[in-house]
Amino acid sequence: MPGKNRSTSKRIVPSSIAIMILLFDLLMLYYFKYKNQGLPFSKLNILYTGNFLNAIFTFLAILGVIVYAVRMKSKFKSILIILFPVLLTVFLFIAYESTKIHLPLPNIYFIDHPLSLILIGALFSFYQYLQFMFIAVLWFNILGGKELILVRAIFDSAALVLLLLALTFVYINLKKNFRQGFSTDKHLENVAVVLGAAVWSHNSPSPSLAARADKAVELYKKGIVNKIQLTGGNAPGEMTEAEVADNYIKLSKINSKDIWLENKTVSTADQIRYIKDSILTKPNIGKIIIVSDSYHLTRVHEMCGFFGVKAGLAASNLKMNFEHNLYYKFKESIALLVFWFFAL
Secondary structure: OHHHHHHHHHHHHHHHHHHHHHHHHHHHHHHHHHHHOOOOHHHOOOOOHHHHHHHHHHHHHHHHHHHHHHHHHHHOOHHHHHHHHHHHHHHHHHHHHHOOOOOOOOOOEEOOEEHHHHHHHHHHHHHHHHHHHHHHHHHHHHOOOOOOHHHHHHHHHHHHHHHHHHHHHHHHHHOOOOOOOOOOOOOOEEEEEEOOOOEEHHHEEOHHHHHHHHHHHHHHHOOOOOEEEEOOOOOOOOOOHHHHHHHHHHHHOOOHHHEEEOOOOOOHHHHHHHHHHHHOOOOOEEEEEEEEOHHHHHHHHHHHHHHOOOOEEEEOOOOOOHHHHHHHHHHHHHHHHHHHHHOO
């Protein structure tokens, strides 16, 4: 009997420690997500898609720890139960610290994102991948797997990532239709916020930026909005996105007093936060209508939910061929999945 109690204790103690570490990691991930976006932790909404996903996978890890501790008995390995959660914590803190360090990286862009941001996303993604591996290793052991458990966990975790990416791609396609009718108060400042897009050589707007600006002008001329907010400073070696869009819109002979410029933001998240902190806080603000391309608006909608921004969405009339449409939706799937999990 004493031997049985000792055996039980050897399983309960490391399992309890592992569960506490996993719960700690979940809370820290939530804290990092909100702090990174300048939001108070009190705004945490566990039912938000990304937060719910974080909770689900943590629950699967904790459930795996409990079942492993109950069923494995003599085959119980405390090093397995402790090592993965500790590694998760280490990589989570490394990933978060990377958001505060300005690394001397070259000004290189890949799929329209700076190298520094891609590195941060990769570090957070590795943390999540490690959690997937931990869940897989636990359940392979529980279900009696004996051979190449770690190798199988690596491949199955990769398969899970691809599955999540595919489901996100489907979600983006299901959410592609956005209402074009808007109810606004003519006595208030109704604002069309144009999200920044690429600037081409010689300070000319890319087709995407031009289409977004055209849509804002259309809303303005229809009387749906009476102000146009241009955003975006992400244009290395050129004028900022907002300035290029401003020059383009001026050709439509719109009163310059009705055009507002913001040229510091470098990402969609920055621009949604700018709406929350700098536009909605202005007096006499009515309806906010965010203008972007249709493939982009699903992520915009999800970000608005995270930031607590209530806004209408208007899709530009940008036309793309099948290959370009597929590319941008695939890129958006990656970006949305990363935002859901890490608010990046």
